[in-house]
Amino acid sequence: MADATYDSNNIFAKILRGEIPSHRVYEDDAVLAFMDVMPQGPGHTLVVPKAPSRNLLDADPTTLGPLFAIVQKVARAVKKTFGADGVTVMQFNEPASGQTVYHLHVHIIPRFEGVPLKPHSGQMEKPEILAENAGKIRAALSN
Known part of the structure; x- marks a missing residue:
């Protein structure tokens, strides 16, 4: 197993601290939701x-309840916002599973019948598209 020490300089910790910009869709005392800059x-x-x-x-098990309550809330909003047929919810643990950022995170991806997921290509989405999509999800969350 890899070194299991939490690295407070991982990219998501920097986003949480506001050191790296993100397109936020939801935030409370326990959880942050934001657009993936390399969306699938x-x-x-x-x-x-x-x-x-x-x-x-x-x-800590007390982290999981608030996290997954918001995963459900955001998944519903994402499905509605994009008129998706379903959503894929993914979460990876350790390198063998595909985890590349070592801060607990859950992916929510709207899915459409007959449309495969894009591969994780490392291609960054245009900031204006991320901002537009974040605004749509925020609007759905406020309804």
């Missing part, structure tokens, strides 16, 4: 706890 489909959103957790395996 339109509306790809990430939900992270504010508590420092490397992944699901080391998270």
Whole structure:
């Protein structure tokens, strides 16, 4: 297993501290949701706890309830916003699973019948598209 020490300089910790900009869609005392800058489909959103957790395996159990309550709320809003047929919710733990950022995070991706997920290409989405999609999700969350 990789070094299981939480790195407070990971990119999501920097986003939480406001050191790196993000297109936020939801925030409360425990959780932040924001647009994935390398989306696998339109509306790809990430939900992270504010508590420092490397992944699901080391998270304090009290972190999980608030996190997954918001995952559900955001997933419903994303599905509605993009008129999706469903949503894929993914969460990776450790390198063998595909985890590349070592701060607990959940992916929410709207899905459409017959449309495959885009590969994780490292291609960044245009900021104006991310901002527009974030605004649409925020509007759905406020309804």
